[in-house]
Amino acid sequence: MxxxxxxxxxxxxxxxxxxxxxxxxxxxxxxxxxxxxxxxxxxxxxxxxxxxxxxxxxxxxxxxxxxxxxxxxxxxxxxxxxxxxxxxxxxxxxxxxxxxxxxxxxxxxxxxxxxxxxxxESEWSPEWVETAGMSDHIAELPPAGLAEFMARTEEILRELTARHAGAADIEQVRIWVGGFPRAREERSS
Incomplete structure (x- = not known):
């Protein structure tokens, strides 16, 4: 593939x-x-x-x-x-x-x-319950900074996938990465 x-x-x-x-x-x-x-x-x-x-x-x-x-x-x-x-x-x-x-x-x-x-949560081990979830950040970045963040998250994900391949407690994990500038109206109010 x-x-x-x-x-x-x-x-x-x-x-x-x-x-x-x-x-x-x-x-x-x-x-x-x-x-x-x-x-x-x-x-x-x-x-x-x-x-x-x-x-x-x-x-x-x-x-x-x-x-x-x-x-x-x-x-x-x-x-x-x-x-x-x-x-x-x-x-x-x-x-x-x-x-x-x-x-x-x-x-x-x-x-x-x-x-x-x-x-x-009742279907998963405490380790999965503790690590699963989302975070919400507001950062001040130019477009180049956001582009670098996106590229580096992909690099980290590839590295971690390779390192943990074959681990006994491995599961498929759905990961979303996104970044959008705040709406101008939201910032000015």
Whole structure:
């Protein structure tokens, strides 16, 4: 699996703004190859619906057939990339690009809300309960400072993932990193 799929075309990014497609892609990235039927059962959707949306993800290059683990008559699909990225400045050159970026950011925030809501402390060890969570910071940085922060968090995450590979208590962890300047109206009031 490749590391990243860098998108430059708003039409391609729009393909994953559909909630079912985004969830399908997320499951293939997190859980590995699956058939439309397997994904349909996990998500409470018909295999016809998941099959259609998988073909759309395939058409736009997000997934591919998993020939190594073909399942008789039904196709197995796998994600082609660990994550999707885009350059917001370049993508925002058009109204369509600005719209699709907004939809993606809102979807990411909704997914974060769902994960927070589903986290049940009673199901996890004290170590996980102590470390899981979020923080909220306000820092004064120029765009270059925020860019450096984002790049360094990715470096740290790669380093920690490599260092802890194979640990006995390893779990998949969902991590969100974001930074936005405060709204001007908020600062002036």
């Amino acid at each position: 490749q590391e990243s799929y860098k998108i430059t075309d708003p039409q391609v990014l729009r393909a994953v703004t559909h909630p079912l497609r985004a969830r399908l892609l997320g499951l293939l990235r997190a859980d590995g190859p699956a058939t439309a039927s397997e994904l349909g059962r996990k998500m409470g959707e018909s295999s016809g619906s998941t099959s259609y949306h998988l073909r759309e993800l395939f058409k736009f290059g997000f997934i591919e057939e998993d020939d190594d683990r073909r399942d008789g008559r039904e196709r197995r699909w796998r994600a082609r990339h660990r994550y999707t990225s885009w350059n917001s400045r370049e993508m925002s050159d058009t109204p369509e690009g600005r719209e699709v970026i907004k939809v993606m950011r809102l979807w990411q925030a909704e997914a974060l809300g769902q994960v927070v809501q589903e986290f049940d």
